[in-house]
Amino acid sequence: MKIRLERSSGVPLYQQIEQIIKEKISQGEWPPGTKIPSQRKLADIFEVNRSTVTAALDELTAQGLLEGKRGGGTIVTNRTWSGLTEWPVLDWTGYVRSGIHRPNSLTIQEINRQEFKKDIIRLGTGELAPELLPYQQMKKILQDAEAGKLMLGYEEPKGNRYTREVLAAHLKEKGIHVSPDSILIVSGALQALQLISIGLLKRKAAVLTEKPSYLYSLHIFQSMEMRLYGLPLDERGLDPAVISACKKQHGADLLYTIPSFHNPTGFQMAEDRRKELIQVSKRLSLPIIEDDAYGDLWLDMPPPSPLKALDQDGNVLYVGTLSKTVSPGLRIGWVAGPEPVIDRLADIKMQTDYGSSSLSQWAAAKWISSGLYAENLKLIRNELKKRRDTALRCLEAYFGGLARWEKPRGGFYIWVTFLKPLAISALFEKALKKNILINPGTLYDKEAKQSIRLSYSYASRSDLENGIRIVAQLARELM
Amino acid sequence: MKIRLERSSGVPLYQQIEQIIKEKISQGEWPPGTKIPSQRKLADIFEVNRSTVTAALDELTAQGLLEGKRGGGTIVTNRTWSGLTEWPVLDWTGYVRSGIHRPNSLTIQEINRQEFKKDIIRLGTGELAPELLPYQQMKKILQDAEAGKLMLGYEEPKGNRYTREVLAAHLKEKGIHVSPDSILIVSGALQALQLISIGLLKRKAAVLTEKPSYLYSLHIFQSMEMRLYGLPLDERGLDPAVISACKKQHGADLLYTIPSFHNPTGFQMAEDRRKELIQVSKRLSLPIIEDDAYGDLWLDMPPPSPLKALDQDGNVLYVGTLSKTVSPGLRIGWVAGPEPVIDRLADIKMQTDYGSSSLSQWAAAKWISSGLYAENLKLIRNELKKRRDTALRCLEAYFGGLARWEKPRGGFYIWVTFLKPLAISALFEKALKKNILINPGTLYDKEAKQSIRLSYSYASRSDLENGIRIVAQLARELM
Known part of the structure; x- marks a missing residue:
């Protein structure tokens, strides 16, 4: 997500950012206790240098609206400027934490967020690539409505x-x-x-x-x-x-x-x-x-x-x-x-x-x-088959001696298990830094600490090749 | 729902019905313990006389596939003909009954079913009438895809x-x-x-x-x-x-x-x-x-x-x-x-x-x-206003001295409360027999035994008139 600042308005960018955050706080969008995005992320959102973000946050901290949290991060304080502190502020955090349904694992939450980043190679995604979705035919169906x-x-x-x-x-x-x-x-x-x-x-x-x-x-x-x-x-x-x-x-x-x-x-x-x-x-x-x-x-x-x-x-x-x-x-x-x-x-x-x-x-x-279902399926099978074969060829080329896997006869996935122990979460993090998303095996079995779910349905064949090569290299470094 | 029998096939209709029910049982669609539809309903589904249904059910009962239940109704027996009775049959009924989420009230289940009957006057339905749904404009949106x-x-x-x-x-x-x-x-x-x-x-x-x-x-x-x-x-x-x-x-x-x-x-x-x-x-x-x-x-x-x-x-x-x-x-x-x-x-x-x-x-x-949202809203408001005014006029005409209500300033509903006690569930049943659906107040407050939620959003103005007239008459009979 991006927020565009008014670069020709004469108002310094850091003050514009300060104003936007202040509004989010005063409108209750970021209630007390909310952990705000990291400085890196804010710099990304506002498309400014990190120092500009720092200046804005410093202002807001000085005004008592934000505070640094032990262990990192910045949160919205139980603000005093509204003059309404005779009552304790509604603690949404408690509600969010005590709900019955468990949250997604942090890894999946991270994956859900990162998937929408541009230029990321998605080696774990369990869905068809956009170019395999039948936009033209669906448009035709809608037009015939x-x-x-x-x-x-x-x-x-x-x-x-x-x-x-x-x-x-x-x-x-x-x-x-x-x-x-x-x-x-x-x-x-x-x-x-x-x-x-x-x-x-x-x-x-x-x-x-x-x-x-x-x-x-x-x-x-x-x-x-x-x-x-x-x-x-x-x-x-x-x-x-x-x-x-x-x-x-x-x-x-x-x-x-x-x-x-x-x-x-x-x-x-x-x-x-x-x-x-x-x-x-x-x-x-x-x-x-x-x-x-x-x-x-x-x-x-x-x-x-x-x-x-x-x-x-x-x-x-x-x-x-x-x-x-x-x-x-x-x-x-x-x-x-x-x-x-x-x-x-x-x-x-x-x-x-x-x-x-x-x-x-x-x-x-x-x-x-x-x-159309039957017709389109043929095209998809054909394309998936090419992608599967590319993935298998790349695995042979880069993962030989490093891991084992079975050739899948259908679907989207290859289950790749490393032959030696490695820190799978570190592999996930390192891959992410290289703009590659992988799905650690531990999502599907907490003991599967040496496996990843490789999906050939989403990444293009060249992304499969590059992604698999880089992940193999990272894995070797970790072993 | 209707099932079409082969009327020119030479096979007697009751045997065709017997065969269809047998298949539902043998395919596991109606597992043991399933309460099958009433004879009246089956006659409706197969579009035959009730005696034809009775003949089919008698056959199936004689074969040990169905049995009458105390308190009414017919259920699928724990069948013996499959030769697999060394094991107890899977008890889906237990699963259905013990799930965490409560079932809808029986009245709402009944309403959900009856709403799809033809020619029923829906005085309780909380939705826009089909003629108020913007089919033409939505078609245009789809065509512009x-x-x-x-x-x-x-x-x-x-x-x-x-x-x-x-x-x-x-x-x-x-x-x-x-x-x-x-x-x-x-x-x-x-x-x-x-x-x-x-x-x-x-x-x-x-x-x-x-x-x-x-x-x-x-x-x-x-x-x-x-x-x-x-x-x-x-x-x-x-x-x-x-x-x-x-x-x-x-x-x-x-x-x-x-x-x-x-x-x-x-x-x-x-x-x-x-x-x-x-x-x-x-x-x-x-x-x-x-x-x-x-x-x-x-x-x-x-x-x-x-x-x-x-x-x-x-x-x-x-x-x-x-x-x-x-x-x-x-x-x-x-x-x-x-x-x-x-x-x-x-x-x-x-x-x-x-x-x-x-x-x-x-x-x-x-x-x-x-x-289109704003534009269409004007039309809908205009139409709803007419329907509300019709409903209010009919209430004055037929419910005067019988009940009280407030004029709503918007939305779909008028809350009508009878001035004297009456059996609201009997009113519901009697109205249903006259092909009129009403929503008893008890759905929204179990103590609201003298109220109904009247909706003017679904029924046409002539249906509102007829429906309100008949419900008033039934209510008078019940008081």
């Missing part, structure tokens, strides 16, 4: 019926037979997990998942006091044989899995394990959440059938999304499962956000039913 | 920057001075409340609000074990004088208020009370959530300034939305407040749905910045 078919009102609790019919047909192609009544449209796969956490589980419930898992990078279940137990994982996916023992030890109320092109490892669960998992789910009465966000993004050959296609008992809640194959910005995903469960999740969705954007639902239905 | 300006990727945690800049300018016109950094884009005002509940409060926190209040019809705070305390309300809004005593008695961590055109009463908080409320908030260090969903929908003259415009200390979190003024389907709202609070809410939003639809954010920015 007929006013009579647009949807601007509230939708049915489960989502627009026509969109659900389109999704039911789409799922049928994967061997999943559900009627529109057993489908809930959600704002992306992540929201499905959020609804499941507050809709289907008790506090203290036990959730099993692969370890490492994307699920560990979120705090959806943990914030509701649920316990996560990690199951071992290899290139053939999680091994259903261990579930029974895990259930005996910790209990097991739900199992979350990404069988196809797992996040963060890229692994694909083998067909025999899928069949076994369904049997285990029956035997243990264990519900499964199948996250199939990446299933359509196979690069060499299609993965085995989804678990849901093997499930004759309604034990599987199937979660899909357009975020990885079309556009994350649409925020359209779906859950398919037993109707009473879908009814329950729909009811909670109505109570928390009244349904997903009907504009997005409309565009999603158009996208799939027009055949 | 330039591929280069569309947004299909993930947005910044607080939402698209340009959209936030547009919103900052929009808020400035209301006397609210915040920078884009202090604004979070959410999927409607309701989601703001959801994020606040899990982001800023502890379990057992005390939330104050007007009584009656829209907040009582949701379970957002209660599901997180928070306590709601109702404050008395009159035509001049809630009286800030009582807050201090309430805080002493129960504690007070937050106050939620709808100062302009309150839901469900339509009341408008007077200017002096607004000023006093801000003072009380300071004195008691009490954060305020100001829900301004209806503020722009004044019909006679603009309401006093929002609380946020009076707030120099950052005590107020201001919530706005396009749902009531433009299109609920867009699912675009916003929260403005102190930056550290907005940062926290944005972080939780990222963890629960990764942001709002960027297509909707884009359309919202276009809508407001192009001047």
Whole structure:
């Protein structure tokens, strides 16, 4: 973010900055206790030298509005100039700290911020590069909008019926037979997990998942006091044989899995394990959440059938999304499962956000039913395959002898594990200084201190090459 | 919903129904324990006589797939024909019942379902009628889409920057001075409340609000074990004088208020009370959530300034939305407040749905910045005014001597209180039988057993006339 100063106004820049900060404080945008951005960052925001920022902050400190904090940083003081100090000032910091939902890990918060910096090489980002997003085709869909078919009102609790019919047909192609009544449209796969956490589980419930898992990078279940137990994982996916023992030890109320092109490892669960998992789910009465966000993004050959296609008992809640194959910005995903469960999740969705954007639902239905989904997928697979092969070639070239990895058969990710210990957080920091973002393995398993999740979906092929080369070099320095 | 049978196939209709239900059971869409729709409803779904449904259900019962439930209704049995009964069947019902988030009240669930029935007169619906939604203009906005300006990727945690800049300018016109950094884009005002509940409060926190209040019809705070305390309300809004005593008695961590055109009463908080409320908030260090969903929908003259415009200390979190003024389907709202609070809410939003639809954010920015917001608002106010006046005229004509109400100066609602006790749930049921939906006062205050929330935003003027006439007649019969 940038704030433009009036460079020709005659008012010194440091005074303009002082004024802007003063307004933020006096308007309550930066209430007492707020930690203001660092001097470096302020210099960046105002596009001035750091000394100009220092002059402004010194003024404000002298006026008693700011104070240096022990341990670094500058905070807004419990200001005295408003003449209202007979009452203690509202302590928002206490509210922010005591809320029920856990904050994102600091690393993820940092990643979320840095991703929007220019010229940064994003080697960890789990999304399609902007040049792979179908802007032209989506524009065409919007231009073909007929006013009579647009949807601007509230939708049915489960989502627009026509969109659900389109999704039911789409799922049928994967061997999943559900009627529109057993489908809930959600704002992306992540929201499905959020609804499941507050809709289907008790506090203290036990959730099993692969370890490492994307699920560990979120705090959806943990914030509701649920316990996560990690199951071992290899290139053939999680091994259903261990579930029974895990259930005996910790209990097991739900199992979350990404069988196809797992996040963060890229692994694909083998067909025999899928069949076994369904049997285990029956035997243990264990519900499964199948996250199939990446299933359509196979690069060499299609993965085995989804678990849901093997499930004759309604034990599987199937979660899909357009975020990885079309556009994350649409925020359209779906859950398919037993109707009473879908009814329950729909009811909670109505109570928390009244349904997903009907504009997005409309565009999603158009996208799939027009055949654009299938058509565009071919292009994306083709491009992802090139990027994956580039990434693998660069890994061979620069990471040989340094780390090990498996060739992913689809999805976005390669799980790279260094052969010797190194300080993964230092690697993250050093890479960031070189304008490269990586996702440390510890986001997905706090014991995965020697791994990183490398994504080939976002960076261009030349960025992949440069990024991988530099990260290898930094890693060698750290070992 | 309708399911079309093959009427010329030669297979008897009851057998086709039997087959469809059997598939739903065998595919796990209707797992054991599922309560299937009533015979009346099934007859409606399949468009057959009830006797045909009965024949199908009898067959399925004879096969051991269905059984009658004591107290009425038919459920799917713990089926024996799959040959897999050595294991207990997964009990989804237990999951559905034990989830943390409370279900919607049965009345609201019923309303949510009935709203999509054809030819129903909706006297309680809190949304603009379809004919008031700007389909033509929105179509034009979509058609003008330039591929280069569309947004299909993930947005910044607080939402698209340009959209936030547009919103900052929009808020400035209301006397609210915040920078884009202090604004979070959410999927409607309701989601703001959801994020606040899990982001800023502890379990057992005390939330104050007007009584009656829209907040009582949701379970957002209660599901997180928070306590709601109702404050008395009159035509001049809630009286800030009582807050201090309430805080002493129960504690007070937050106050939620709808100062302009309150839901469900339509009341408008007077200017002096607004000023006093801000003072009380300071004195008691009490954060305020100001829900301004209806503020722009004044019909006679603009309401006093929002609380946020009076707030120099950052005590107020201001919530706005396009749902009531433009299109609920867009699912675009916003929260403005102190930056550290907005940062926290944005972080939780990222963890629960990764942001709002960027297509909707884009359309919202276009809508407001192009001047269409202001232009369309005039038309809507004009139309709402006509509908309000029709509703008031009909109330005079049919409810005279039967109930009392205040003329609302804006928004959607008239709070109608019967002068004598009557069974409000019976009135709801009787009206529903006449194809009229009303919202009983008990949704908003369980003690408001003599009130209904009448909405003039949805029903046409002739539907208002007919609906009000019939409801008055039913009420007289019940008294």
